[in-house]
Amino acid sequence: xxxxxxxxxxxxxxxxIVTVLLALVLWRGAAGLLDWAVVRGHGFGATPAMCRADxxxxxxxxxxxxxxxxxxxxxxxAQWRPAIVIGVFLALFGVSAFRACxxxxxxxxxxxxxxxxxxxxxxxxxxxxxxxxxSWGGLPITLLLxxxxxxxxxxxxxxxxxxxxxxxxxxxxxxxxxxVELVRGxxxxxxxxxxxxxxxxxxxxxxxxxxxxxxxVAIILFAAAYLAEVVRGGLQALPRGQYEAADxxxxxxxQTQLRxxxPQALRxxxPPLVNTFTGLFKDTSLVLIIxxxxxxxxxxVALADPVWQPFGEEVYLLLAAIYFAFCFFLSRASRRLExx
Amino acid sequence: MSxxxxxxxxxxxVWQAVILGGLGLLIWWLAGNAARNLAARHIAxxxxxxxxxxxxxxxxxxxxxxxSESSYGRALAVGVLNTLKASAVGIVLAMLIGTAVxxxxxxxxxxxxxxxxxxxxxxxxxxxLLQLLMWYSALxxxxxxxxxxxxxxxxxxxxxLILPVLEWQTAHWAALAALVxxxxxxxxxxxxxxxALLCVxxxxxxxxxxxxxxxxxxxxGFNFVGGMTLSPEFAALVVGLVVYTSAYIxxxxxxxxxxxxxGQWEAAGALGFSRxQTLRLxxxPQALRxxxPPLASxxxxxxxxxxxxxxxxxxxxxxxxxxxxxxxxxxIETIVLVMAFFLIVSLAISGGIGVLExxxxxxxxx
Numbered sequence: 001x002x003x004x005x006x007x008x009x010x011x012x013x014x015x016x017i018v019t020v021l022l023a024l025v026l027w028r029g030a031a032g033l034l035d036w037a038v039v040r041g042h043g044f045g046a047t048p049a050m051c052r053a054d055x056x057x058x059x060x061x062x063x064x065x066x067x068x069x070x071x072x073x074x075x076x077x078a079q080w081r082p083a084i085v086i087g088v089f090l091a092l093f094g095v096s097a098f099r100a101c102x103x104x105x106x107x108x109x110x111x112x113x114x115x116x117x118x119x120x121x122x123x124x125x126x127x128x129x130x131x132x133x134x135s136w137g138g139l140p141i142t143l144l145l146x147x148x149x150x151x152x153x154x155x156x157x158x159x160x161x162x163x164x165x166x167x168x169x170x171x172x173x174x175x176x177x178x179x180v181e182l183v184r185g186x187x188x189x190x191x192x193x194x195x196x197x198x199x200x201x202x203x204x205x206x207x208x209x210x211x212x213x214x215x216x217v218a219i220i221l222f223a224a225a226y227l228a229e230v231v232r233g234g235l236q237a238l239p240r241g242q243y244e245a246a247d248x249x250x251x252x253x254x255q256t257q258l259r260x261x262x263p264q265a266l267r268x269x270x271p272p273l274v275n276t277f278t279g280l281f282k283d284t285s286l287v288l289i290i291x292x293x294x295x296x297x298x299x300x301v302a303l304a305d306p307v308w309q310p311f312g313e314e315v316y317l318l319l320a321a322i323y324f325a326f327c328f329f330l331s332r333a334s335r336r337l338e339x340x
Numbered sequence: 341m342s343x344x345x346x347x348x349x350x351x352x353x354v355w356q357a358v359i360l361g362g363l364g365l366l367i368w369w370l371a372g373n374a375a376r377n378l379a380a381r382h383i384a385x386x387x388x389x390x391x392x393x394x395x396x397x398x399x400x401x402x403x404x405x406x407x408s409e410s411s412y413g414r415a416l417a418v419g420v421l422n423t424l425k426a427s428a429v430g431i432v433l434a435m436l437i438g439t440a441v442x443x444x445x446x447x448x449x450x451x452x453x454x455x456x457x458x459x460x461x462x463x464x465x466x467x468x469l470l471q472l473l474m475w476y477s478a479l480x481x482x483x484x485x486x487x488x489x490x491x492x493x494x495x496x497x498x499x500x501l502i503l504p505v506l507e508w509q510t511a512h513w514a515a516l517a518a519l520v521x522x523x524x525x526x527x528x529x530x531x532x533x534x535x536a537l538l539c540v541x542x543x544x545x546x547x548x549x550x551x552x553x554x555x556x557x558x559x560x561g562f563n564f565v566g567g568m569t570l571s572p573e574f575a576a577l578v579v580g581l582v583v584y585t586s587a588y589i590x591x592x593x594x595x596x597x598x599x600x601x602x603g604q605w606e607a608a609g610a611l612g613f614s615r616x617q618t619l620r621l622x623x624x625p626q627a628l629r630x631x632x633p634p635l636a637s638x639x640x641x642x643x644x645x646x647x648x649x650x651x652x653x654x655x656x657x658x659x660x661x662x663x664x665x666x667x668x669x670x671x672i673e674t675i676v677l678v679m680a681f682f683l684i685v686s687l688a689i690s691g692g693i694g695v696l697e698x699x700x701x702x703x704x705x706x
Contacts, residue, residue, distance in 0.1 A: 008450045014616070015449045022451050168352040172359055185686040186679045187644035189658055194679075197671040201377045202370040282467040289650050296470055312477040320466045320474070327465035 048307050061311040062318055065302040069318065072137010072293045078129060081120045082140045088113055088120075089143045093326075097333040110151055117144065133212050137293035139322065141212070145284040145294065149219040150227075150277050156220070157227030162257060164228070165235055176228075183225035188286050191218045196290045215287045223280050230272045234265035274334035278327050285323075295319060374672070381669070389668045390416070396663045398655050400571055412664055416674075419660035420681060426577055426656065427643040427685075433582040434642060435635075438589025443619065445594045456590065463587035469648050472580035476652045479572040485564060495557050501570040502557040511548035515541040573654035577646065585642045592634045596627035629700050636693035643685055657681055 010016045040056025044063035051058030070086075071079045092113050095101050121140065124130035163169070163176035183191070195218035200208055209217070238261060246256040266273075285296040293301065299319045303312050378385060390413035397407045401418045402425065404410075444456035463471070480498055483489065488497035493504040506512070518541040526533040557564040570578075600623050608618040647658040657678055665674040 005450075008448060011448060015447075015452075018447075018449055019451050022455055026455070166352075168348060169356045171356045175360070175363065182679075182683070185683045187647040187658070187682060189647035189650060190675065190678055190682065193658070193662065194675050197665060198675060201374050201671065204373050205377065205380070278465075285467040285469045286648070288469060289648075296467065296473075300473065313474065313481075316470060316474045316477065319470055323467055323470065324462070324465045328461070331465065 048311075052310065057314055058308075058311040059314060061302075061308045061314050064308065065305075065315065066318070068138070068302050069295070069298045069315065070138045072141065072298050073135050074137060075129065075131060075135065078123070078131060081123065081128065081131075082136075082138065085117050085120050085140045086143065088117055089140075089147065092147075093329070093333075097329075097336075099337060114148060114151065133210055136212070138298045139295045141287075141292065141294040142281070142284050142296075145212075145216060145219055145287065146277070146281040148216060149223045149280060149284070153220045153223035153227055156224040157231055158262065160224060160228040161231035161235060164232055180225045180228055183222060184229070188218070188222050188283055189289055191222050192286060192290050194218065211290065211292055215290060215292050219280070219284065222283075223276070226276050226279070227273065230269050230276055231265065233272065234267075234269035235261065237268055238265050271334045271338040274330055274337065278330040278334070281326060281330070282323065295322065383669050385670075385673070387673055389670050389673070392668070394664070395667060396660060398660070400574065400655070412668065415660050416657065416664065416677060419655060419657035422654070422660075423643075423646050423649075423656040423658075423681075424685075426574065426581070426646045426649065426654070430578050430581045430585070430642050430646070431639050433578070434585040434589055434638075437582060438586035439593050441586060441590035442593025442597070445590060446597055448615075460587045460590050463584055464591075468580065468584045468645055469651060471584055472576060472648050472652055475580045475583075476572065476576035479576050482572075485559060488559075488564075493554060493556050495564060497564075498572065499564065499569070500572045501575050502564050503568045503570070504554040504556045505568045507551075507553045507555055509551050511545050511551050514548055515545040518544040571654070573649070573652050576652055577649050577654045581642055581645055581648075584645075585638055588638050588641075589635065592631055592638065593627070596631035597623055599630045600626050629697070632693055632697050632700070636690055639689050639693075640686055643689065644682060 009019045035056075037057045040054050042051045042056060042058050042060060044060050046058060046060040048058065048060070051060065067076070067079060071082045074082055092110065095109070096106065117140075119125070120128075121136055121144075122131060122133075160176045160179060163172045164180070166172055192215060195214045196211065199214050199217065203209070242260055242264065243256065246260045251259065284294060287294050288297045288300065291297070296319060299315045303309055303315055391411050393408055394410060394412040394415040395408045396412075396415050398405055398415065398418055400422070402421045403414075403418060405414060405418050441456045441459055444452045445460070447453050447456070479500075482496060482498045485497045485499050488495050488499075490496075495502040519537065522536050522540045526536060557569075597619075604622055604626070605618060608622045613621065646656050649656040650659045650662065653659070661674050661678040665671040668674070
């Protein structure tokens with residue numbers, strides 16, 4: 001044991017120097033973090049004045065602001081509703097991570113769950129007060145934008161991927177290529193700006209979608225371009241024999257695609273699809289730039305309170321932990337699916 | 341008739357006509373709405389506004405720019421240059437750090453590989469915008485200029501990072517010229533002439549008196565004068581993007597190295613190469629071919645992610661574009677310009693990498 005450790009850590013002078021340097025950096029970093037977070041840190045009961053006195057972490061800011069960060073400006077008494085919404089999403093992700101649960105039913109479950117989520121958020125029935133979209137905020141917004149974005153972008157992505165491979169229809173293929181390359185060539189921030197500034201210009205007077213819907217449109221169009229490339233990868237990976245066999249059976253184009261090609265191709269690309277979804281989950285944080293109150297923006301707005309302003313790192317660490325938990329779970333799920 | 345409809349070519353034509361017609365109708369409808377809305381708001385279309393004086397204050401600019409005097413076109417050009425500056429610096433640094441971390445992940449040293457793996461995992465699983473905000477708030481929490489941290493000639497304060505700069509003189513130009521000439525001469529010749537690349541410029545420089553004077557930052561009043569200042573916004577943007585992108589590049593480098601068959605390692609070992617030599621001379625040159633295409637898309641991602649600068653107040657093309665469209669109301673034109681810029685950069689990067697790829701493929705074939 002000791003000998004093996006010595007061989008891996010001090011197996012040569014370069015390796016030894018690296019080990020010593022890394023150990024030094026880790027030790028200093030860990031000691032500094034511990035000192036800041038625990039030794040000089042203040043728990044939930046502290047006042048901002050107490051925290052400011054010795055420069056340690058002030059975890060009281062989390063105790064004070066966590067409801068706002070998680071739920072935004074949602075009416076305080078009704079915040080059990082977004083809490084349930086978060087639970088529904090967690091259950092949905094959990095179920096979808098198992099290959100055993102992949103039935104056609106799963107698609108219906110997703111649509112049903114999203115309907116329940118929206119009903120809960122809006123309310124206005126069964127004694128629940130109606131909450132307009134402007135008051136939604138926090139984690140449910142992040143989850144909604146990424147999940148609805150993915151669910152609605154997916155059919156579009158499949159169509160675009162099929163269109164890009166349609167040999168007999170050069171015009172359709174050109175349109176699909178143009179769409180995918182245009183969207184992938186520009187940053188999401190530009191698309192979000194476009195949706196928030198230009199969408200109202202392009203729609204008739206009176207039809208003015210709110211900020212959330214505009215951001216959602218941009219995210220759907222963005223996600224569809226990336227998903228289309230992933231789906232196309234799956235289509236390309238299928239051996240030609242599959243197409244020829246379907247032809248030999250006399251299946252029509254749509255029968256071939258729906259019954260033979262897509263079921264196999266989509267199965268192949270599940271791990272990269274999950275990775276794309278993880279990227280989208282992180283990218284929804286960019287709605288900060290158009291002022292939509294998602295998880296990250298809620299954290300930033302919470303910090304605008306002058307009393308708690310100096311304790312940004314504490315809030316950012318909480319946000320990082322939440323994002324990390326979701327993305328880590330998703331990337332693990334993707335790796336497990338790849339292995340199975 | 342039914343035979344005609346069944347014919348695949350006719351069906352393809354009909355489908356295409358339907359789809360294109362639908363798209364055309366959609367675009368016609370959208371354009372009509374836009375024309376009506378613009379007319380109702382009394383906004384004239386066209387790019388004439390680019391010549392108007394721009395009332396945008398710009399904090400850092402590589403070219404001369406005077407608010408309320410210079411035009412919107414010039415302001416947008418400043419944004420383009422700022423974006424290019426941040427992405428060029430970012431790409432080089434991310435490449436260096438990413439390669440180092442990727443190699444460290446495969447290191448036989450367990451401590452190094454575990455550290456590299458946690459680095460990758462932690463950074464990839466949090467949004468880049470959040471990381472940027474964290475860096476920015478950390479940089480703002482630094483002491484003021486009067487209590488600045490000094491590390492040798494480098495000064496760090498909440499005004500940014502200030503580096504000393506070399507006072508550029510004729511001798512340096514001469515040395516640079518010598519370097520270019522020597523490089524031109526030994527471009528395709530044997531490796532044994534490589535020493536000349538360093539020695540000849542050094543000799544030229546020494547012959548001209550070996551001038552070496554640094555311009556150091558000096559505290560005047562509330563801020564520093566002299567030296568090269570990297571603003572906190574620029575520093576936060578570059579550090580944030582470099583750290584985030586390097587995690588992805590590390591994974592690309594790792595998988596590229598792992599794609600090289602083990603036999604290559606063993607053969608190099610049998611020839612008496614050390615691990616570092618094997619990596620540098622045998623493995624990395626081959627891995628480069630696998631690495632290049634995904635690397636190009638990471639470079640593109642970094643460039644596109646510079647638009648996150650809007651959130652911390654670095655004035656890149658997106659930020660200046662946003663101010664422009666708010667001031668002039670020319671939203672369509674401005675967004676078209678910004679998007680066109682990114683499309684050109686995308687094409688340039690993927691084109692450049694494509695050229696490199698064909699060159700490498702040719703070397704491989706020889």
